[in-house]
Amino acid sequence: MDNIFSNRPDIDAEKETSRIYKNWRENFALPLLVGVLIFGAFVLFPAILASDSLVQKTFFISTYLLTIVVTVVRFSYPVRMIIFLLNIYILGIGELLTYGTNGDSLFFFLSLTTFATMMFSVQAGIASIIINLITYAIFGTLYVNGLLVPSSPQGSPATVAGWISEALAMLMFTVIIILGFRSFRTRILRSKKTN
Numbered sequence: 035m036d037n038i039f040s041n042r043p044d045i046d047a048e049k050e051t052s053r054i055y056k057n058w059r060e061n062f063a064l065p066l067l068v069g070v071l072i073f074g075a076f077v078l079f080p081a082i083l084a085s086d087s088l089v090q091k092t093f094f095i096s097t098y099l100l101t102i103v104v105t106v107v108r109f110s111y112p113v114r115m116i117i118f119l120l121n122i123y124i125l126g127i128g129e130l131l132t133y134g135t136n137g138d139s140l141f142f143f144l145s146l147t148t149f150a151t152m153m154f155s156v157q158a159g160i161a162s163i164i165i166n167l168i169t170y171a172i173f174g175t176l177y178v179n180g181l182l183v184p185s186s187p188q189g190s191p192a193t194v195a196g197w198i199s200e201a202l203a204m205l206m207f208t209v210i211i212i213l214g215f216r217s218f219r220t221r222i223l224r225s226k227k228t229n
Contacts, residue, residue: 048223051219051222051223055219055222059111059152059153059154060111062153063111063114063115063153064105066118066153067101067104067105067114067118068105070101070118071098071101071102071105074098074101075098078094078095078098081094082094082095085132086186086187087131087132087185087186088185089128089131089132089185090128090129090131090132090185090186092128093124093125093127093128094125094128096124097121097124097125100117100120100121101117101118101121103117104117104118115149115153115154118149118153119146119149119150119153119162122142122145122146122149123142123143123146123165123169125142126139126142126143126146126166126169127139127169129142130169130173131182131184131185132184132185132186132189133184133186133188133189133190134173134177134184134189134190134191134192135190135192135196135197135200136184136188136189136190136192137189139200140200140203140204143162143166143169143204143208144204144207144208144211146162146165146166147159147162147163147166147208147211147212148208148211150162151211151212151215152215156212156215156216156219159208159211159212159215160212162208163204163205163208163209163212166201166204166205166208167201167204167205170197170200170201170204171201173197174192174194174197174198174201177191177192177197178191178192178193178194178197
């Protein structure tokens with residue numbers, strides 16, 4: 035009979051850790067969105083003025099407006115975070131369309147994986163990596179074959195090697211991010227089990 039209950043503390047510790055982490059995520063969502071709006075306002079206007087691409091300006095404005103909507107209207111946590119992550123992804127796409135590999139798309143795709151992992155789970159982070167890699171494969175193929183050209187004169191369609199290098203850099207850093215979050219969660223769980 036002891037064997038049946040011997041894993042009980044482990045199960046309770048894991049449930050408690052999951053509950054605490056879930057509560058933290060949900061309590062962090064609104065301040066995160068408000069922070070994005072505040073700091074985003076300081077970034078938005080110079081970015082619009084500096085951009086010579088209508089596509090990029092449209093992406094900047096539309097993602098900011100979407101963030102206002104999900105911050106002000108009381109959507110559920112998953113809806114808020116999915117729209118937040120979608121905004122990050124859209125900004126990355128905007129950079130790819132405007133500058134090819136010369137833009138800041140890598141920053142946005144790294145951010146996508148970081149926030150997907152932090153605000154949902156390691157599995158969501160892995161899904162974002164797969165989406166990022168598919169995105170690089172599609173855009174790389176379109177650019178290298180001349181089917182798409184950057185909308186900005188500062189953009190570069192890049193070579194196959196350039197696209198592979200960009201995708202591998204993204205993969206390397208996102209895997210490190212996910213392993214870090216996974217290790218952090220494991221350490222929290224271990225400390226709960228010993229307490």
